[in-house]
Amino acid sequence: MRVTPQGLYCEPGDFFVDPPRAVPRAVITHGHSDHARPDHGAVLATPETLAIMRARLGEDRAGRVQQALAPGEAITRNGVGIRLVPAGHVLGSAQVVLDWQGSRIVISGDYKRRRDPSCAAFEPVPCDVFVTEATFALPVFRHPPAEQEVARLLESVRLFPDRAHLIGVYALGKCQRLIRLLREAGWDRPIWLHGGLMALCALYEELGAKLGDLRPVPMERKRGASGQLAGEIVLAPSGAEATPWVRRLAEPVVCAASGWMRVRQRAKAKGVELPLIVSDHADWAELLQTAEEVQAPEIWVTHGREDALCHALAQRGVRGRALHLVGRGEEDEEPEAAPAAADGA
Template identity: 40%
Template sequence: MKPNDLVVQRPEGLYCPPGDFYIDPWRPVARAVITHAHADHARYGHGHYLASSDAQGVLRVRLGSIDLQTLPYGERISHNGVTLSLHPAGHVLGSAQVRLEHGGQVWVASGDYKVAPDPTCAAFEPVKCDVFITESTFGMPIYRWIPDEELFTGINDWWSRNAAAGRASVLACYSFGKAQRVLAGVDASIGPIIVHGAVEPLNAAYREAGVALPPTRLVTDVADRSELRRALVVCPPSAVASTWLRRFGEASTAFASGWMQLRGARRRGGYDRGFVLSDHADWPGLMGAIGATGAQRVIVTHGSIAAMVRYLREQGLEAESFDTEYGSDDLEAAVEKGGSAELPAEPPQESAP
């Protein structure tokens, strides 16, 4: 790190010294700027939260009563002399990149992002900066996503075949973001859509934000059990291994994730099918996003850090890394089982620059 850096590492998380606030901190702090509502980035226990206006509904679903200030995309505010604005990250509903300007420098912290089109959230917006903090979840050249049209043709064909055979189509994916993208992309005329109880409150938040989703029901709302044999069932991965699944009788199971690009991932999970669907950028998306910022210095976080740092240095960029606690599927899984991504119980303390 260098003197006067706008973002540095601290035990609590990524810290802006001149502004005296944190970005997606993993320990309790007085002031937290939140890029999005996934559990590894948005945790309960901070004194004050700032997030995009689009994130309000999903943050309330996940964190309940918090001191939340929201900011429309692109609107600038000043705090302790730091000009701050939030810009679409294209990851999930309300996801934002954090732009910081101070002392002649512009930094952007991306959080998680996706550059592919997605009808359930605002499209990724490249933001010019001097320093770009980027994720690297799928930061290897092997990760290249197929177009959504091809992807959802595959999902719809699988669902149609199962419905014709009288068996439910159980599609496992994370309840926040991935599930809503699945719902927005499938052909709802094939049959009824049943969702797990962890999914429906987030669906409601998406609908309240103006995102169009097809009608969905809980299994307890289905009076005619024969409907279940034609249904698409969207649920978190934990539900596939639970007794909840028995309600549907004969079923074909599938998992939607970017990790399905890896040979053997579906087999290890015990799923009948795997669909390569991610809410993160693939390798071309990461490289295109980094290039579009014009940044000459890039700081890489969670994912394939070493590979990306090495590649970016080979391209002539000044590349380094931050060690973060982002990218934890365990936290997201805990939330989907009814737990929470809670921080330690001690009250947040004011941080000195």
């Protein structure tokens, strides 16, 4: 593997992994748009990731040739064995396992180690080189149990029955995970959604992730009328609370579900009244745990606090290399802004 302006390139196999621009052949780890870009010639991914790409990018832009590779299956291209192993990040997310001439490299994509009832769990794969993300690669980031954060949310709903609870989430992954966690915690009432979240929730349902009773937030009643959905839970893209759309809700408690809610200044700057530390990435301890489990003598580090993680790895006798890949962001942890125009649903 080598780093190019088009991203990580497997030279003997002649393909890229999560390239930031269109290429002839790409292997895609998951459907977030900082990893799944449009207009590749050929795309190899899990069936779920391909379905998500078609939903988000359009059938004609999700790869002119689309090849699904399910976990447990393997193919060979130019002598390079390719497998996809669950990464635990979002539905369909996968690590890319490449075997060539007796050596193995694993590209993690984004991953988390916590249980997620909306997708398959991460599976560590021993390898010679492990390519890891580093979104939360600082010791301050220690994620609490997501179930604990959901319990805090439900307690707030109990304490403020005259207010709606509006939670900012990312449309792919965080939204559906939070819904499933709420269902497991016993919330069997309808969960109300901003229109920008409806399509991917419907796709999750089609792909077998059952989410229960989901309803679009009703249109605003007469101007000046009191808000709706007091005592209810509403999910929306971040930014919806700053648009006229929010007038539909009864004195909303503004919440946000993100690993970044560990940083109080960030929560305060965003006007978040109830920060919920629910992350779809590995925290500091889990990054180091994963490095130990994959037993790789060399670890390459992508977006995030690359230098901090490389330093910690060196103290453990592991060679670290910061890749400084372009085109990687916090998209899946910084929820999408609400559409400028109200969705009408």
